[in-house]
Amino acid sequence: MLSGLERPNGEITGRTRLLGILAHPTEHVKAPPEINRIARLRGTDAVMVPLNVAPADLESLVGGLRVLKSFDGAIVTVPHKQAIIRLCDVVSPQARAVGAANVLRRDHDGRIIADQLDGIGFVEGLRHAGIEVVGKSVYIAGAGGAANAIAFALAEAGVRRLTLANRTQGKIEALREKLIAAYGNIDVGLGSGNPTDHDLIVNGTTLGMNVSDPLPLDTHLLKADMVVAEVIMEPEITPLLDAARKIGCRIHLGRHMLEHQLQLMANFLGL
Template structure:
């Protein structure tokens, strides 16, 4: 039976939180495994985050928190320790309770993307890549692409200054990768990634210049809904490997579950 007084509690924090998939996915997992655990969607106005977190932190049965927009940056500051994946991008998308009572942060956005790419057999080392979007997810993906050995990375964003800052940070961390800010043009690329929300709604423009997509190129759209974005349809029509966002989320979920020990694999 789930949801007893002895239940382990996890939270999904976002504002708004209604779009979040993690609570449903984790609660389905807990149900399947017969675990007395539950994940609860929670939200608050951004200006009340400190007040809100004081109460959450005081919950001794709160074991972990998955974090989404707009809280990834401020929640990193709530952790006493952080994995380099989170520290280098300055944002966390998950926190877990430590035995001390404090919190440890990590960021699995880029990790989930890389694992999804590998699961589909797409090599990254030595390739040329275009990343559209220098926000939270894009930032994490940029570092992970460079870490995987991408030879050349172009970062495009609606805010050119933000793209330039991210390019400089990734270049400094991974000197072997040639990183620059540029246009959302996939001409000559091996990999093209949309890490923006452009494409979630009917009537959205295309996030990149699809006329320059070529057969054999990997086009990855991190959007989960719709599963078949206009970008993916255009890519598939041009003979590209069109990869949707759900596998990235599935990979992130497994990594998050392991990080939280949500399945209680490592406890006697």
């Protein structure tokens, strides 16, 4: 449990709680300053630091974190999101379903509890922007970590229909099976690059990060009454969002997913 004490002048004392970000490498991670800012704003005496651990050493590190009494929790990112699942004592249904966790916390008794907040952050971002997903028909491009998490969070939130499209067909077939097993009442179809007849279009691929990337779907088939959402944060306006905006679609930026996820992570970490 965090102390709830304010840290004067940002100084670390013997009471400061330790938070980490498990990654390898760690140089690129963006979350520590954001989480540390939230901790300061909430008046919580805790600090997040990078924990650079190679995949082969993850298990020993988690063993150490279990007995580290000043440790409260960590964000988990590439390449540990999948591997962390089997090392934790309690895994949330969302993390179990997606097969990956992106945050963990240490309980009083030393148990490590893992959760997956990527998809929930995406749905919260939409809701905060006034875009409701209940009963909607959603097209998702991609079947990697982000797309899996978003698909499960949308199913949990109550969408009526999901269409999955991805370069590697086997991955959307596997995702469809998992979604139907978890949410029997949802209509899950497999698509190609055609987003016709959906309310919300989501790019959950990496396509759009580089200028040479092909588009993740056929933008000529977008209609002005569709909402088009991104997971990519850089560039802020991807070629997909640019095309959607020109057609008159409402667009939703990738950064909203992260912004809302950081708040959810801070809550989970007890800040």
